[in-house]
Amino acid sequence: MENLKVLRNAKKKSRQLELQRKLQQENTINRLNSSLFDSNQNYFDSSESFLFQEDFFSKLSDEIILRIFSFIPRKNLLKYAIVCKRWHKLIFDESLWLSFDLSYRLVNAEILMKILNLGIKMLALGHSDIRKSTKKYITQNSGSLRNLNAQLDTYLSKSLRLEFLDLTNATLDLKSMNTVLKCCKWLRKLSLESLEVDNETFKSLSENKNLETLNLCSCRGLTIDEIIIILESFKELESLNMAWTNLDRESVYILCKHLPNSVQKLSLAGCKTTLLDGDVASLAESCPNLVDLDLSDAQSLTNTTIQIIANNLQKLEYVAFSRCYSIVPSSYFMLSKLDNLIAIDLFNILKANSIETLKNYIPSLRYVNRYPFCFIGRPRIGNMRKSLWGYKISESFSK
Numbered sequence: 001m002e003n004l005k006v007l008r009n010a011k012k013k014s015r016q017l018e019l020q021r022k023l024q025q026e027n028t029i030n031r032l033n034s035s036l037f038d039s040n041q042n043y044f045d046s047s048e049s050f051l052f053q054e055d056f057f058s059k060l061s062d063e064i065i066l067r068i069f070s071f072i073p074r075k076n077l078l079k080y081a082i083v084c085k086r087w088h089k090l091i092f093d094e095s096l097w098l099s100f101d102l103s104y105r106l107v108n109a110e111i112l113m114k115i116l117n118l119g120i121k122m123l124a125l126g127h128s129d130i131r132k133s134t135k136k137y138i139t140q141n142s143g144s145l146r147n148l149n150a151q152l153d154t155y156l157s158k159s160l161r162l163e164f165l166d167l168t169n170a171t172l173d174l175k176s177m178n179t180v181l182k183c184c185k186w187l188r189k190l191s192l193e194s195l196e197v198d199n200e201t202f203k204s205l206s207e208n209k210n211l212e213t214l215n216l217c218s219c220r221g222l223t224i225d226e227i228i229i230i231l232e233s234f235k236e237l238e239s240l241n242m243a244w245t246n247l248d249r250e251s252v253y254i255l256c257k258h259l260p261n262s263v264q265k266l267s268l269a270g271c272k273t274t275l276l277d278g279d280v281a282s283l284a285e286s287c288p289n290l291v292d293l294d295l296s297d298a299q300s301l302t303n304t305t306i307q308i309i310a311n312n313l314q315k316l317e318y319v320a321f322s323r324c325y326s327i328v329p330s331s332y333f334m335l336s337k338l339d340n341l342i343a344i345d346l347f348n349i350l351k352a353n354s355i356e357t358l359k360n361y362i363p364s365l366r367y368v369n370r371y372p373f374c375f376i377g378r379p380r381i382g383n384m385r386k387s388l389w390g391y392k393i394s395e396s397f398s399k
Helices: 002-051 062-069 074-080 085-091 109-117 148-155 174-182 199-205 224-233 249-258 277-286 303-312 329-337 352-361
Strands: 099-101 106-108 122-124 129-131 164-166 189-191 213-215 239-241 265-267 292-294 318-320 343-345
Touching: 062 085, 074 085, 106 109, 109 129, 109 148, 148 174, 174 199, 199 224, 224 249, 249 277, 277 303, 303 329, 329 352
Parallel strands: 099 122, 106 129, 122 164, 164 189, 189 213, 213 239, 239 265, 265 292, 292 318, 318 343
Antiparallel strands: none
């Protein structure tokens, strides 16, 4: 009997628990339905009121909107271009696309052409790998448009607005590079470091009469013909880096004899046997306003060169004679005649005690052996990764 009572009580409790659970479920559903109805009502009320609100953004001037857009990442800007006609016009304003940094990236030809055709003025492609596009609307299923040069030649604007272009050590074939340079008419600063060049390269560049800085360090393919084009075309050149370009004797002679007097910064490092004292004399005569001069590794230079520089280049602030073993170390004291000399590089020439003696002897000298690598004409020096030739450059799409 007791067992039966226990079973009956247990059944009653289970029924009561089940009834409580059902009541809780019904209450929960009712609360959800009521909250959903209220939120929907609030949504419709807010959206209805929003439609009748005044559009204060449309009252802003174009200049203020452009300023606002300048803080928005590039990737998002392109999405916002479809909002309205006014936004589309402003988003593609040239002030928002003045510079672009694609260094150390894999760059598709389609992206490169879109960026260049936007009318940007500063582009960094240093150490980038530029490849052809495989998109059907680019190739048009035509065999002739399946290589990079043909795509650039077909779709690239024939009058780009580029003024600063860094192609240092970029992976780009010679024909494609020449196609890009042929479309440039306003270049002021250019770096082709470690690339192959030819006669067509400098014929394409010859229209850029305002070119100020040219970095050809470690370029392959430079001959007397290219040197003549450089001398005839770029009369406003201020900074020229011809280091380690394997120039022959005739090229070095012509270059030093006929460089424009506008040149203030020059590197002829690496001309081991082709640069002579007579060439330095010609250089001092043709470019009397030199401020920075790098003649490192010119092992045929003698003490005469030091004397020529000390007597003729009074504006010189930096000079490098690293590994010029034919120059007697004591002759560097003649440079005390240069009142503006601030830095000198003599790597593998002077010992520590001799460096201190030289500093004491030349009052204006502050730095000795500060720059192990030549900086003349180069777009980026050391850790200055967010600038190009001293000018701030915008981030890429990943901003």
